[in-house]
Amino acid sequence: MPALPNLILIGPMGAGKSTIGRLLAAELSREFLDSDHEIQARCGADIPWIFDVEGEAGFRDRETQMIRELARLDNVVIATGGGAVLREENRRVLRDCGTVVYLYTTVEQQLRRTAKDRNRPLLQRDDREQVLREMFVQRDPLYRATADIIVRTDRRGPRAVVNEIVRRVQR
Numbered sequence: 260m261p262a263l264p265n266l267i268l269i270g271p272m273g274a275g276k277s278t279i280g281r282l283l284a285a286e287l288s289r290e291f292l293d294s295d296h297e298i299q300a301r302c303g304a305d306i307p308w309i310f311d312v313e314g315e316a317g318f319r320d321r322e323t324q325m326i327r328e329l330a331r332l333d334n335v336v337i338a339t340g341g342g343a344v345l346r347e348e349n350r351r352v353l354r355d356c357g358t359v360v361y362l363y364t365t366v367e368q369q370l371r372r373t374a375k376d377r378n379r380p381l382l383q384r385d386d387r388e389q390v391l392r393e394m395f396v397q398r399d400p401l402y403r404a405t406a407d408i409i410v411r412t413d414r415r416g417p418r419a420v421v422n423e424i425v426r427r428v429q430r
């Protein structure tokens with residue numbers, strides 16, 4: 260069978276990249292890979308530990324390396340971390356290795372979905388809303404510039420989002 264282009268999910272924390280990625284991969288009978296999960300497995304430590312010990316810059320280097328490796332695969336669904344679009348190299352590598360889907364959500368939805376989260380170092384502070392709003396301003400244009408397709412995830416459940424992605428990538 261010919262290699263099919265990868266499907267790459269980008270978007271902010273709490274957009275549903277992992278949940279939707281898993282469902283999407285099952286729907287298309289493809290393998291699902293989550294960049295954050297692969298980084299943690301490789302490092303043998305969780306993301307808070309990596310941020311603590313190596314700083315955000317150390318995490319970003321690991322993320323860039325992981326994106327390079329994941330981009331060599333074919334026929335897979337890849338979920339990236341919310342900050343993957345910050346580096347120009349990552350944006351280029353992701354665009355070159357498949358169809359990029361921006362899972363758009365609102366800050367209000369992010370706040371709800373990440374309320375009890377302890378695994379995202381950038382949100383372990385009292386001014387989470389302010390942090391998410393600043394990230395939105397900085398990153399939304401980068402997600403848009405990188406994506407082939409934009410899909411809202413704040414107005415319906417993951418199953419409906421998956422159906423829309425399948426419909427639009429098969430066009």
Ligand code: S3P
Nearest residue numbers: 271272273295340341342379380
């Ligand atoms: C980050 C998002 C996280 C993770 C890390 C940094 C970000 O991934 O990569 O905590 O900068 O937005 P999720 O988007 O999967 O939460």
